[in-house]
Amino acid sequence: MTESIQFWAVVPAAGVGKRMQSDRPKQYLELAGKTVIERTLNRLLEAGVFGAVAVAVSTEDPYWPELEVSRHPSVITAPGGKERADSVLSALKSLHGQADDGDWVLVHDAARPCITSEDIRKLIDTLADDPIGGILALSSHDTLKDVQGSSIVGTLDRRHIWRALTPQMFRYGMLKAALTEAEGNPAITDEASALELKGFKPKIVEGRADNIKITRPEDLALAMFYLEQQ
Ligand SMILES: Nc1ccn([C@@H]2O[C@H](COP(=O)(O)OP(=O)(O)OP(=O)(O)O)[C@@H](O)[C@H]2O)c(=O)n1
Numbered sequence: 297m298t299e300s301i302q303f304w305a306v307v308p309a310a311g312v313g314k315r316m317q318s319d320r321p322k323q324y325l326e327l328a329g330k331t332v333i334e335r336t337l338n339r340l341l342e343a344g345v346f347g348a349v350a351v352a353v354s355t356e357d358p359y360w361p362e363l364e365v366s367r368h369p370s371v372i373t374a375p376g377g378k379e380r381a382d383s384v385l386s387a388l389k390s391l392h393g394q395a396d397d398g399d400w401v402l403v404h405d406a407a408r409p410c411i412t413s414e415d416i417r418k419l420i421d422t423l424a425d426d427p428i429g430g431i432l433a434l435s436s437h438d439t440l441k442d443v444q445g446s447s448i449v450g451t452l453d454r455r456h457i458w459r460a461l462t463p464q465m466f467r468y469g470m471l472k473a474a475l476t477e478a479e480g481n482p483a484i485t486d487e488a489s490a491l492e493l494k495g496f497k498p499k500i501v502e503g504r505a506d507n508i509k510i511t512r513p514e515d516l517a518l519a520m521f522y523l524e525q526q
């Protein structure tokens with residue numbers, strides 16, 4: 297690895313949290329005395345590896361400016377977009393002039409507050425010399441069914457199926473180009489899919505099962521439990 301290569305974090309945090317059905321976007325719900333996004337950002341800042349953390353938030357977000365972390369010297373605020381991929385691209389653009397094309401960017405959902413330094417380090421150490429990059433992922437402990445309507449039409453070979461987590465780690469220039477090219481494509485639900493579309497084969501690095509994405513109401517209690525355990 298070249299000495300001058302830097303690491304940057306990008307945090308998409310402009311979602312509305314439809315599936316959470318709460319009175320505010322889920323990243324602003326309380327989790328053990330702080331908001332979900334504060335917990336997530338604290339974990340990234342504590343890792344001590346990032347030149348800056350670029351956070352994409354909705355331009356109409358009244359909660360973000362109220363948080364002290366929004367004024368942290370290592371935090372950059374960028375305008376969020378319609379879809380997650382648009383928010384990520386906007387945050388990448390906010391790093392223009394600081395990040396070089398060959399630098400690494402780790403994109404991490406605001407809604408994953410249980411990320412550990414151990415997993416961040418594992419991803420970086422595994423992929424630091426990789427030409428493309430890759431993602432934290434989880435294998436399935438369950439048998440996986442192919443379902444049409446409410447009927448099973450087959451059983452999938454789970455050796456080939458992994459659940460995508462974040463952070464997802466790619467080169468700044470390559471990721472920005474891939475997301476720009478894929479703009480408006482609804483199939484791009486993570487960074488790896490933008491790279492896949494260009495014919496690249498990102499790596500998977502096995503992550504911890506406690507790195508959950510808060511998605512539905514019951515996930516908040518689970519995240520609280522994991523934070524207490526860690
Ligand atoms: N236009 C969007 C949509 C999502 N996100 C972010 O992407 C991450 C993962 O998305 P998801 O869990 O789907 O969040 P929401 O879109 O908020 O949830 P829902 O799909 O239930 O509305 C979250 O941190 C979310 O804030 C974003 O930055 N910009």
Ligand SMILES: C[C@](O)(CO)[C@H](O)COP(=O)(O)O
Nearest residue numbers: 380405460461462485486509
């Ligand atoms: C990026 C991601 O968290 C990987 O699991 C996920 O794709 C984003 O959330 P969504 O539920 O697909 O919008």
